[in-house]
Amino acid sequence: MKQRLLGWGKQLAIFLLLAFIITAVVDVWRGKDFLKDNVPALVGTTLSGEMVDIAELSKNKAVVVYFWATWCPVCSFVSPAVDTLSAYYPVVTVALSSGEDLRVKKYLQHHEYSFDVISDENYDLGSDWKIKVTPTILIIKDGEIKWFTTGFTSLPGIWWRLMMS
Known part of the structure; x- marks a missing residue:
């Protein structure tokens, strides 16, 4: 035995x-075509009305930035992990081309997600950041991308990347 x-x-x-x-x-x-230097600003207003500036938020601490979509099947497996992390770490999410704010809010309520969301209805932020795959998860600290991953990842995978930042 x-x-x-x-x-x-x-x-x-x-x-x-x-x-x-x-x-x-x-x-x-x-990530071969993904921006690593001179990244664009990520500034916006969440669905709850809070202003978010990733450069400011990430000073001296790691922040999870999660690009996702309501129509993304893989996101339905990753979003619960991001939601769990949002209770312990700063998390900013961007809903890409997911419809009007009310639709995204209903989606969040239905799935009982509590993370903050910037709705990128017209894919402006997604285009600026050259997001080609959903989900895309970034770990940003001091305004710099420390980790980048796309597609499926688990709670331990995201947590490990946070700890390494």
Whole structure:
């Protein structure tokens, strides 16, 4: 029994290492055209009426920036993790081309998400930031992008990136 558990542990460790490597390679490939220097400002008003300026908010602390959409199937798996993180870390989300503010508010209420949202109905911010994949998650600290990932990621994945910032 001990040998079997040891074998399973070894297989799990190999699987996790491979998953990490594959995720890193996919992030590099998807991010090849993504802005890394001279990033545009991310300033806006959330659906709750608060002004947000990522450069100011990220001074001396890491901030999660989550570009997502109500129509994105992968976002429905990532959004609960972002919502959980929003209770403990600064999180700013941008709903890309998701319709009018009222529609986005209803979506948030239906899913019981509490994170703040800037509605980018016309894809202005998405275009400025050259977002090509939803979801896209950035970790920004002191106005600089520290981590970038696209597609599916988990709560531990986002948390790990926050801790490394």
